[in-house]
Amino acid sequence: MSNFTLEWVISNEDAGKDIKTFLSKEHISRRALTDIKFAGGYISVNGKEQNVRYFLNEGEKLEIAFPPEPVNPHLKQEHIQLDIFYEDRDIIVINKPPYMSTIPSREHPSGSVANALAYYNEHHGSMKAAVHIATRLDRNTSGLLLVAKHRHAHHLFGLQQGESKIHRAYEGIAAGRFENKNAEIDAPIGRKQTSIIEREVREDGKRAVTFYEVKKQLKGAVLVKLKLETGRTHQIRVHLSHIGHPLLGDELYGGPMESIKRQALHCSELAFLHPLTRKEMFFKAPLPQDMRMLLKELDIVDKGK
Numbered sequence: 001m002s003n004f005t006l007e008w009v010i011s012n013e014d015a016g017k018d019i020k021t022f023l024s025k026e027h028i029s030r031r032a033l034t035d036i037k038f039a040g041g042y043i044s045v046n047g048k049e050q051n052v053r054y055f056l057n058e059g060e061k062l063e064i065a066f067p068p069e070p071v072n073p074h075l076k077q078e079h080i081q082l083d084i085f086y087e088d089r090d091i092i093v094i095n096k097p098p099y100m101s102t103i104p105s106r107e108h109p110s111g112s113v114a115n116a117l118a119y120y121n122e123h124h125g126s127m128k129a130a131v132h133i134a135t136r137l138d139r140n141t142s143g144l145l146l147v148a149k150h151r152h153a154h155h156l157f158g159l160q161q162g163e164s165k166i167h168r169a170y171e172g173i174a175a176g177r178f179e180n181k182n183a184e185i186d187a188p189i190g191r192k193q194t195s196i197i198e199r200e201v202r203e204d205g206k207r208a209v210t211f212y213e214v215k216k217q218l219k220g221a222v223l224v225k226l227k228l229e230t231g232r233t234h235q236i237r238v239h240l241s242h243i244g245h246p247l248l249g250d251e252l253y254g255g256p257m258e259s260i261k262r263q264a265l266h267c268s269e270l271a272f273l274h275p276l277t278r279k280e281m282f283f284k285a286p287l288p289q290d291m292r293m294l295l296k297e298l299d300i301v302d303k304g305k
Contacts, residue, residue, distance in 0.1 A: 003041065003065040004129075006276075010056045019043060019062065020052035029155050040067035051197075055103045069129045069151055071118070075104070080116035085144065085283050090276050092117075092147040095285045097142040098262050102136040102145065105176035113145060118124060121149075135166065135270075138234070140249075142288045143170070143267025150273070156275035161231075169217070169269035170226040170236060173294060175256055177301065178214050178222055185210045185239040189232040198252060201242045205216045208232045210239045221248060225268075232293070237263060260294050 006026075008188040014022055023033065033052065035041060043050055056062065083095040094113060096102070098199045107254035117131045134146040146166065148154035160166050162191040190205030199205075209229035216223040222245070226236050238251045240246055246255035250263035271282045287295070 002150065004069060005063060006152075007061060007063045007067045010058055010060045010062060012058050015058040017056055018052065019045075019050065019054050021062070022056060022207070023052070027156060027159060028064070028152070032152060032155070035067050036064060039163065041065045047064060064173060064182060065244040066152060067152070068152070068187060071121070071130055073215060075118045075131065076115055077118050077119035077122055078110060078115040079183060080111065082113070082116050082120065085285065086281075090149055090153045091274065092149060093270065093283050094145045094147060094282075096137055096142055096145050098140050098288060098290065101139045102133060108139065113147075117147065119303060129164035134161075135168065136145045137267055138237075138263070138265075140262035141267065142281055142291075143265075144168070144270040144285050145271065146270060153275045157272070160272060160275070165270040166228070167269075168267055170228075171266050171268045171291075172224050172226055172240070172296060173218075173226050173248045173260075173291065174222050174240050175220065175248060176222065176245045178212075178224070178245065179205075181214045183212060185212070185243060187239060187242055189235060189238050199232070199238050201238060208235050208239065210236055212240075216295075216296070216299075221298050236265060245288075260290060261295065262290075264291055264294060266291055 018057050036043060039078065040066050043052065045054060045060050072290060084092060084304045085095050086093040096113055102113045103114045104110065114131045114133060121129055129150050132148035132151065134148050134154060134157040136144060137145060144159065148157055157166065172206070186209045187201040188203065188205035189199050189208040190202045192200045207230060211227045211229070213225045214222055215225050228235060237250055239246055241253035246253050248255050248264040249257060249260035251257055267289050269284050
């Protein structure tokens with residue numbers, strides 16, 4: 001099992017700093033430093049092992065190696081085909097189909113993206129690492145998922161999420177006709193007291209903001225693009241239901257069930273900074289077949305054909 005390593009050549013700007021200060025600037029967490037010290041990693045300068053109190057000189061090569069990550073022994077490996085949009089040493093972007101959980105649950109203990117990734121990491125990955133899913137989708141929501149391939153990338157994605165630098169856009173098919181073509185829904189969301197699953201708009205909930213743009217008016221429904229300022233559980237589903245336009249197929253939140261048997265919601269766009277290279281990354285996934293077919297049917301009805 002190989003170690004994940006990072007390397008830097010020390011610049012004039014960073015000369016004179018101790019290793020601990022330099023690594024803090026590079027967002028190496030305290031937990032990571034503890035693991036490096038006690039769990040099988042190392043820190044070296046020009047090939048010689050050093051501790052974090054060492055003062056760096058310009059031109060020196062600093063290398064850190066993270067200890068091998070233990071895999072979750074309770075996460076069953078399953079050979080399930082994944083639609084991988086992009087992959088490099090640090091990240092994977094996956095286009096998740098509907099009816100597939102992101103992680104196992106009591107109701108659905110197998111067949112999840114995490115189960116598939118556990119197998120993939122073991123048999124095809126460069127490192128036998130734990131599964132680090134950075135963004136999640138509901139089981140019946142399709143679309144783009146962001147996965148970190150090691151703990152440090154996951155930590156960096158967590159920092160981006162805290163600064164709202166991971167952006168997702170969704171396409172949904174909602175009931176009715178919207179009065180406004182573009183609008184903001186700002187309504188706090190909390191857990192419904194009578195349910196362990198369902199959420200609702202409530203005064204004591206957490207702030208939740210959703211932006212929508214009507215893309216196409218159909219017969220009795222609308223194709224709408226949605227963006228999130230916050231990331232509450234079921235946020236889009238709750239907000240659309242709250243304004244009287246639940247997603248088609250969303251039984252939990254009052255959506256019509258005649259034309260599709262799952263919420264008509266798809267994460268179509270994903271944008272973020274690569275956690276290590278800092279390159280701007282953007283991905284766009286087309287609507288899945290069931291939503292394309294639904295749009296076609298509604299469009300035909302709207303045209304009176």
